[in-house]
Amino acid sequence: MSNIAGKAYSMNLMTPITRKMILINKLIFWIAGTPYFSGALNGLRTLSLIHYARWVVVGRKQFPHVSPDQPEEDLEYNYMFFNSNFNGSWTQYVDSFSMAIPSGLNLLWKKNVGWPDAVPETPFNRYVINNQIWSSHYYCAYPMAASNDVKAGQSIKGGVEELSKGLDSISAADFRKKYDATTKKLENDISMMAPTPVVSLANLAIEKRERIEEGKK
Template sequence: MRTQHHSGPVAPVGRLERLTGGTGPGAQPRNPLENQPDTQLDIVSANRSGKVTGLTTFTPLPRRWSPLVRSVLRVKSWFGPDKTLRRLSFIHVAYWAMVDTFPGQTRRQRYSYLLFVSNFNGSWLDYIDVFSRTVPHKMALLWGSSFGFPGAMPPRPFTDYIRGNDWELSHYFSAYPGATATELASALRVRERFAAELARPEELDDVHLVRAWNALLADTQRDL
């Protein structure tokens, strides 16, 4: 998992203009995912591609806090991914960035926005619950200045807060929708070892070919 500043186009293309309206913290654009019953919180088909789920949130905060949050993100980038979250193989990527202006704006925005983008496998609710329970203080450090942030614990208010700011994506694509991040990493390790040990099997006699094949199976059995 990594934190960084994002320089490319964000996922919810065509919806950014809806964030520029309103004059106060309570005047955020209406999110189509708000006020859903509990049974629907974990089902947003537009944000899924096979086994992969995308999460994109914009949370408004007073502009005066933007430099501080930006500094926190920079420090996190220096120290690298959180060691606890890095062990969670179902997270493809997660990063935060400050947005002070949007493309095409002719005047200064009253509020800044904290952008969070992530891709992961598995349950949406379980994913947010992991952040809440595992690194609550770091979540408070990042979102603490955003309007309406309820705190990372207990998990349910934090889950409701993230869901209320999660955007239904216009387009979401996965090159390998039938595979998880763990499965893809395993496949890459097997391919790398196969290329190293059996790149030219025609050059091996039967005895050495069998030995190389058995060694390959033994060394990569956890990935098969």
């Protein structure tokens, strides 16, 4: 059970919302999605450590009932399901959400039961952790890539494809020019990719055990 796969952290948040607030929240989602009001969420959109984020309202009767044996539930609340993947871990980056984009967070969660406020940080952090659903299985197909790496990779692919066009007819001097123009265009995309730094203390525990086994202090 871990929220970490490769360079990504999975955040699943299930927060209760009263029945009458559902419509209001859906309205907020709709308004926030329209171009005119999207400014409030610009921070959330441009925060490059976030891979993506999605909010879904799950009605109290919409929860999966997978088998006739499963007892019927009578839920008090409806829920808002938030799913996001981002770089690093929640603990490392909680500050980058709380202080950087509190108005966006408050807009989307304000109507949720028990929502403290995005600032100060400690009650906000506790609210998230208490309502977070830990991932029992989380798979990442590209463990060396954060979303920035994927975006950079796409630019490089496009750039190299363009560069490799018409190579049969181009002169050496023209190719040089084209090559220089391509590297210039890609200069902010071209850094080296490697495995993630240690995020989870679980990794530390494994390393520690190995060191003890090797007889190091």
